[in-house]
Every structure is written in C-alpha cells, then in structure tokens.
Amino acid sequence: MSAAPGAVRVDATDRSSAGASSARASSTGGSSTGGEVASPGRLAFDDILPFAVALIPFGLAIGGTSAAIGLSGVSAVFGTVVLLSGAAQLAALEVLDSGGGVLSVALIAGLVNLRFVFYGAGVADWFADRPLRTRLLLAFPIVDQTFMLCQRRFDEHGDPTWRQRYYLVATVLLAGVFVLSQVIGFNVGANMPAWLGLHLAAPLAFAGMLATAIGTRRDLVAGAVAAVVVVGGGGVLGAVTLPLAVVAGVVCALRVPLDADGGEAT
Amino acid sequence: MSVFLAFTCAAAVTFVLRSSMTWSGLGAGSDGVRAWIALVTPAVLTAMVASALFLDHGQLERPDPAEVLAIVAAVVVVRRTRNVSTALLVGLPIYWLVAPLL
Numbered sequence: 001m002s003a004a005p006g007a008v009r010v011d012a013t014d015r016s017s018a019g020a021s022s023a024r025a026s027s028t029g030g031s032s033t034g035g036e037v038a039s040p041g042r043l044a045f046d047d048i049l050p051f052a053v054a055l056i057p058f059g060l061a062i063g064g065t066s067a068a069i070g071l072s073g074v075s076a077v078f079g080t081v082v083l084l085s086g087a088a089q090l091a092a093l094e095v096l097d098s099g100g101g102v103l104s105v106a107l108i109a110g111l112v113n114l115r116f117v118f119y120g121a122g123v124a125d126w127f128a129d130r131p132l133r134t135r136l137l138l139a140f141p142i143v144d145q146t147f148m149l150c151q152r153r154f155d156e157h158g159d160p161t162w163r164q165r166y167y168l169v170a171t172v173l174l175a176g177v178f179v180l181s182q183v184i185g186f187n188v189g190a191n192m193p194a195w196l197g198l199h200l201a202a203p204l205a206f207a208g209m210l211a212t213a214i215g216t217r218r219d220l221v222a223g224a225v226a227a228v229v230v231v232g233g234g235g236v237l238g239a240v241t242l243p244l245a246v247v248a249g250v251v252c253a254l255r256v257p258l259d260a261d262g263g264e265a266t
Numbered sequence: 267m268s269v270f271l272a273f274t275c276a277a278a279v280t281f282v283l284r285s286s287m288t289w290s291g292l293g294a295g296s297d298g299v300r301a302w303i304a305l306v307t308p309a310v311l312t313a314m315v316a317s318a319l320f321l322d323h324g325q326l327e328r329p330d331p332a333e334v335l336a337i338v339a340a341v342v343v344v345r346r347t348r349n350v351s352t353a354l355l356v357g358l359p360i361y362w363l364v365a366p367l368l
Contacts, residue, residue: 057351057354057355058351058354061354071269072269075269075270075273078270078273079269079273079276082273082274082276082277083273083276083277083280085280088276088280090314091310091314092272092273092276094314094317094318096269096272098317098321101268101272102268102271102272102275103275105272105273105275105276106272106275106276106278106279107279108276108310109275109276109277109279109280110276110279110280110283111306111310112306112307112310113279113280113283113284114283114306114307115306115307116280116283116284117283117284117286117287119284120283120284120285120286120287120288121287123284123287123288124287124288132288132289135285135288136285136288136289139281139284139285139288140281140284140285142284195362195365195366196358196362197333197336197358197361197362197365200318200333200336200337200357200358200361201354201358202314202318203314203315203318203319203333203337204336204337204340204353204354204357204358205350205353205354206311206314206315206318207311207315207337207340207341207344207353207357208340208341208344208350208351208352208353208354209307209311209350209353210308210311210312210315210341211340211341211342211344211345211350211353212344212345212348212350213307213308213311214308218305219305219308220308222305222306222308222309222312223308223309223311223312224312225309226308226309226310226312226313226316227312227313227315227316229313230313230316230317230320230321231316231320231321231326234317234320234321234325234326241317241321242313242314242317245309245313245316246306246309246310246313249305249308249309249312249313250302250305250306250309253305253309254301254302254305
C-alpha cells in the first residue's frame with residue numbers, strides 16, 4: 001500500500017490534495033482549533049479519500065501483475081493483506097517471477113520497507129500511553145499516507161482515543177480500497193490481452209516513485225550503481241542480484257561527500 | 267506453498283521494521299542509520315526498474331525499446347508533475363502506441 005500511491009512517497013501533489021481536504025474539513029467545522037473537537041472518523045475519511053482514490057490504479061496494477069505471473073487469487077490476496085505495502089509487494093512479485101527464493105523475497109521486502117522504521121517511531125510516540133500489545137497492533141498497518149496525515153493531524157489533537165479512531169478509520173479505508181482494487185486488477189488482468197502491456201505496470205510504478213525519490217547526488221549514485229550491478233550481475237549472481245545491487249548502491253553513495261547545499265542534484 | 271511462505275517471511279520482516287521502535291524503546295536511530303536508510307529507496311527502485319528492463323528470469327536480455335521509452339517518459343512526467351499516478355497514465359499509452367511500430 002505504501003508505494004506508488006501506496007508505497008508511493010508522499011509527493012507535492014498528494015500534499016496539496018491533503019491540504020485541500022484539510023481546508024474543507026476546517027471550513028465545515030472539521031478542525032478542533034475553533035473550539036469544538038471534530039469527529040475523528042469524519043475527518044479521517046475526508047483526509048484519506050484523495051489518497052485512497054490515487055491508490056486505485058496502483059492496486060489494479062499489482063493485482064494484474066499477480067495474475068500475470070501466475071499467482072492464485074488466494075495467495076495474491078494473502079500477500080496484500082499481510083504485507084500492506086504496495087512497493088514491497090511489487091518487489092516481491094518481481095523476485096518471485098525471476099525465480100528468487102523465500103529469503104530473497106524477505107530481504108527485498110525488508111530493504112524496500114526500511115523507511116517504516118521511522119514511521120514506527122511515529123506510532124510509538126503517538127500512542128505512547130497505550131498498552132504494548134495495542135501499540136504493536138497499531139504499528140502493523142502504518143504506511144506512507146497514514147503516517148503523513150497523522151503526523152500533521154496529531155499536532156492538533158492530543159487525545160489518545162481521538163487519535164486512535166482517526167488512525168483506524170484512515171487505515172481501514174485506505175486498506176479496503178487497496179485490497180479491493182487489487183482483487184479487481186487480478187480478475188480483470190488475468191483476461192487481458194498481452195498487448196496491453198500489463199507486465200509494464202510494475203516497472204512504471206517503480207519508475208514513478210524513483211522520479212520523486214531522486215533528489216541528491218547521493219541518490220543518483222545509489223541508483224546508478226544499483227542498476228549497473230543488476231545489469232552486470234544478471235545471469236551470474238542469481239537470486240541475490242537485487243539485494244546485492246541495493247547494498248552496493250548504498251555503500252558507494254555513502255562515499256560521495258555532501259556539498260554545502262546538502263548535495264542537491266537538481 | 268513457497269509463495270505463501272515468501273509472503274509470510276516478507277510480512278514478518280516488514281512488521282519487525284514497523285514495530286521496532288515500539289518494542290525497542292529506541293529513537294529513530296543515529297544520523298548514519300538515517301543516511302543509509304534514505305539511500306535505500308533510490309537504490310531499490312532503480313534496481314527494480316533495471317531488473318524489469320534488462321533481466322528475464324535472471325538472465326540478461328536486450329531491453330524492449332518501447333518499454334524503455336515508456337519508462338523514460340513516465341520518469342520525465344512524474345518528475346515534472348510530482349504525481350506518481352501519472353507514471354501509469356503516461357507510460358502505458360506510450361507503450362501501446364510505440365510497441366506495434368518497433
């Protein structure tokens with residue numbers, strides 16, 4: 001789910017959408033700053049809706065990819081629900097399709113989702129007064145979109161119950177749309193002709209995410225080295241090609257000194 | 267069965283990452299860790315795109331020019347619009363138009 005829209009990084013357009021939603025909520029009494037505390041469910045619905053809509057094409061693409069590589073419907077939905085991470089799911093599908101094993105899938109999912117460590121820090125902070133088991137359960141579905149929204153909303157709302165309701169409504173709506181769009185994509189995608197290029201949906205989604213992820217020279221080096229290792233190691237390194245490429249890219253990029261301006265590449 | 271096992275392991279790793287700050291009681295980590303994690307995203311994404319274009323079941327192959335063109339166009343448009351969803355909206359139609367010509 002977190003990715004293109006889901007694992008998709010929160011980009012400028014998304015932020016504008018959320019901002020508009022926020023403004024709508026405020027103008028209709030949705031904000032607590034005017035005195036009356038807004039309904040967390042209603043506010044969460046308004047805030048997450050643009051993200052949920054943006055997630056539909058991505059879900060369709062993942063569902064179609066799952067069908068294209070021959071997964072059963074049950075295994076595809078299982079992967080969606082237990083991962084709740086679109087980028088990692090796509091990466092896992094690519095690895096499975098290229099013949100990678102269980103360890104390679106787990107490794108690539110871990111690498112793709114490393115940023116969730118920071119999101120988890122947010123959950124630990126927002127729900128610090130909740131029992132450990134509740135906090136662990138709440139950490140399970142955190143994704144890019146809910147993290148961004150909660151980070152902003154929870155500055156205004158400190159009540160733990162309000163926060164929990166807001167978080168859960170936003171999460172359920174987003175996850176529901178994501179799973180449903182994948183189910184549709186899976187069923188439609190399996191019957192689609194090859195010329196539609198459904199196999200290209202995943203690389204396109206990754207390319208879109210990549211376009212917003214590259215911001216510094218270090219990012220460029222990390223990506224370039226990873227690509228070179230993938231191409232150079234193709235057919236030689238086997239299932240470890242992708243994880244090895246990622247590690248090589250990061251290690252090389254860390255050797256690039258940051259400029260005074262922070263290393264901005266563009 | 268291996269697909270279910272693979273997804274289960276991937277989900278377990280992901281949950282460990284999501285919950286690590288909860289059960290460890292630590293902060294978000296050192297600057298070094300932050301820098302490392304920040305670079306993983308571009309490296310992973312580029313590796314995935316390169317893999318899709320250049321590898322077929324782990325073997326090196328000549329990339330399809332129509333696919334390359336679609337990917338490049340998607341990157342350019344998303345770079346300009348900052349809207350990730352446009353990658354599919356732009357890339358797929360370009361592939362449909364160009365693939366029959368090449």
